[in-house]
Amino acid sequence: MATFRISEAAAILGVSADTVRRWVDSGRLAASRDEHGRRLIDGPDLAAFARTQIAGETGGATSSARNRFRGIVTEVVRDTVMAQVEIAAGPFRVVSLMSRQAADELRLEPGAVAVAVVKSTNVVVELS
Numbered sequence: 116m117a118t119f120r121i122s123e124a125a126a127i128l129g130v131s132a133d134t135v136r137r138w139v140d141s142g143r144l145a146a147s148r149d150e151h152g153r154r155l156i157d158g159p160d161l162a163a164f165a166r167t168q169i170a171g172e173t174g175g176a177t178s179s180a181r182n183r184f185r186g187i188v189t190e191v192v193r194d195t196v197m198a199q200v201e202i203a204a205g206p207f208r209v210v211s212l213m214s215r216q217a218a219d220e221l222r223l224e225p226g227a228v229a230v231a232v233v234k235s236t237n238v239v240v241e242l243s
Contacts, residue, residue, distance in 0.1 A: 117158035121146075124156050128165060129205025138164075182233040184209050191223050198223070202231050209233075 121139070125132040138144040139154060144164050146154040186204030198218035202209045209231040223229065 118155040119158065119161055121154050121156070124161055126206065127161065128168065182235075184231040184233070186229065186231065188223055188225055188227045188229050190225060191218060193218060200229075202229055204231060 119127070121135050122132050124144075125135045128135065135144065135156075136154075139146040139156075144156065145160045146156045149155055184202065184204035184207060186202040186207075186209065188200060189203045190199075190201040192199040193215050196215055198213055198215045200211045200213065200218060200223050202211070211231060221229075
């Protein structure tokens, strides 16, 4: 069974190590200690906790798309017809190509908070 150190769990969840420590200290997330006193989180416990964190995060929208990445717009490149919008969502970079008109109507500029909604029939899963 996989176990994760606090820093690894934080990276996976997209939060700081201090946040994970607070969750462990408050009992929201189960952890044990190894022989050196470091806190470890069991993989199934981390997965269950992560699932509770994403449950219902649709922002009120009704959609068949389930992959939602909330983040901050870091770059918008516009030409006469198209726009390329880059969003930093936790440790992830999401890039969207859309019409310039759509980017203008959404008033997308660096610093804006946005949600990238992805629906795909082809998803590649890799192990690190």
